[in-house]
Amino acid sequence: TPKTNCGECGHATCLAFAAAVSRAGEEITLCPYIDLEGLEIVSQGDKKNMADLAEQVTEEQDLALVKYLKSKISSFDFSAIAESLGAQWSADQPDILVIRYLGREVKLGKSGVLMDNDAIVDPRDQILLYNYVHSCGGRKPDGQWVGLESLPNSISKVKTLATYCEEKIAQNFVGKEMNFLTEICQKIDGGPGPLDLSATATVAFVIPVLPMVPQFLLFWDEEPEDGFAAKAKVLFDHHVLDFLDIESLIFTAERMAERIVDMLGEGK
Known part of the structure; x- marks a missing residue:
């Protein structure tokens, strides 16, 4: 089992290294703490086996990180932090926080x-x-929206956001009725975006992926006669890093895109 967030692999967190292994082909052996016993190390050319190995190692890292994070919050007084996280807390269940996550109810315990x-x-x-x-928790969202590139240490993640979130949304929104898109986004707690920033967009929604992590989604439908392809852009509150690191923030955007696309496919 790997140690957590030691940085010896060259990444700031185990989560960042896991993502690099599974998506960018980072060398698994850069982590000196992964137990590779029973896992077959294959040649670079054997992509399928390498992908399987990466998946196994990534899952091991993920589970180790979950265990570590549970230990880190085990002493927290949930009643003291619930409000700053936009969560619900009850004296009847003092070790439970109830949090909205993309329109779903999460009960997080220790x-x-x-x-x-x-x-x-x-x-x-x-x-x-x-x-x-x-x-x-941290500073509450105040309606000052910025692109990912404006956040510290985020430049290397701009392409990831575009590929796994913005482009996916644009491809699936193109040609859809505005009312249908609005209905989908409302089902994940989304509401209309600020008019001053969304005047030119076909549709614009503020979607609270987590209570204090709203994301401002703008979509411009294609205009074939003018040579414009469909485009989506996601903006973040400028205080968002008070609540999540960059890797986790990118994951929230990916999950938002996946949830929206799934609901579009279901016709809900």
């Missing part, structure tokens, strides 16, 4: 997490939620 009363399958969602709680 030993586990439920979403809509079901266990969360993907450990990356648990990592995100425990990271959010671990922040203990």
Whole structure:
């Protein structure tokens, strides 16, 4: 099992290294703490086996990070931090925080997490939620929106955001009725975006992925006669890093895109 966030791999966090392994082909052996016993190391050319190995190692890292984050918040007084996180707390269940996550109810405890009363399958969602709680909150969103590139140490992530969120949304929004898109975004707690910033957009929504992590989604439909392709842009509150690190923030945008696309496919 790897140690957590030691930095010896060259990445700031284990989550960042896991993402680099699974998406960018980073060398798994850069982490000196991964137990590779029983895992087959293959040649660079064998992409399928390498992908399988990366997936196994990434899952191991994710589970280790979940365990670590649980230990970090085990002593937290949830009643003291609930308001700053936009969470609900009850004296009847003092070790539970209830948090909205893309239109779903999350019950986060010190030993586990439920979403809509079901266990969360993907450990990356648990990592995100425990990271959010671990922040203990910060400055509330105040409507000052910035692009990812305006946040510190984010330049290398701009392409990732475009590929896994903005381009995916643009491809799936193109040609859709405005009322249908509005209905979809309302189902994940979205509301209209500020008019002064969205006047030229086909549709614009502010979607609270987490209570204190709103994302301003703007979409411009294609205009074939003028040679303009469909385009989407996601903006963030300028205080968002009070609540999440860059890696977790990118993951929230990816999850938002996946949730929207899934709902579009279901026709809900």
